[in-house]
Amino acid sequence: MSNEKVVTVTVNGSTVKLATPAHRTLLEALRHEGFVEIKCGCEKGDCGACAVLLDGEPVDSCLTLAWHADGREVTTIKGIGQPGNADPLQKAFIETGAAQCGYCTPGMIIAARSLLKDNPDPSLADVKRGLSGNLCRCTGYTRIFEAVQLAARELRGEGEAA
Template identity: 60%
Template sequence: MKNSKEIILKINGRNEKITVPSHRTLLEALRETGHVEVKCGCEKGDCGACAVLVDNVAIDSCLTLAWTSEGKEITTISGLGTPDEPHPLQAAFRDLGAAQCGFCTPGMIIAAQGVINDNPAPTDDEIRMGLSGNLCRCTGYAKILDAVGHAASEMRKNGEPS
């Protein structure tokens, strides 16, 4: 394709070679390479469903160009934990009913990890502020806030690195 080049993206700890044009967003590139756990809700940065961690900072992958993500650590929801070794956020979202339709969940958990990376002991208001760019239409956010608060305290107890 015209204006395409091969880049290497480090996704969930593994280097992946992809060929994409300059206008391809990180969201499109991730989904095209099979990382469909990253969801597309608006492509305008309004909803947060596509959030991923880039070097431990939660960003909207729809507002980021794939080319600019070379050489950085990209983490999607699948890179946080697995059913055998769940991340505390994943366990809390599962056990406390924080996922309903689940479409906002990958971005929401990633955004929550971004909040905790910044501040391992966030207050309820700080969690609300940190998640305000992530829309959810099912939950009224109540169980999401509970799950994030619970997971943050679990992570502090376990002394997990932020």
């Protein structure tokens, strides 16, 4: 039962080979490989801490079987931006103090990226709905919503720097 199989996944542009049985989730397989920037939270698709982009679409990696990622591209928070080359969302989270303990932040930014891709000018209600699959147990939602709207303004070229 549940033989191992080697799946090939491109993570943040690099090819990674994962030897995994059918019952391993993408979250478990990638964290085991050292991608610990993907956070493990509720493991049932409620909290969004484990969110990654799979071929550009946001998924909960705790609900995604590693076998289903074979031949596909995964983007983690480190693929969104790095210190010195941060994404506008990451900058906005720093600027507004939207990260408290920081555990939910990678997933929040992954979900917010998808929201802003689909809707560059989201209302507050749109932001709340876009992030409804992400829980912040510090309950720091107000600043998270501010950060997403700040990043949206930056990306539309309406930021203070523009």
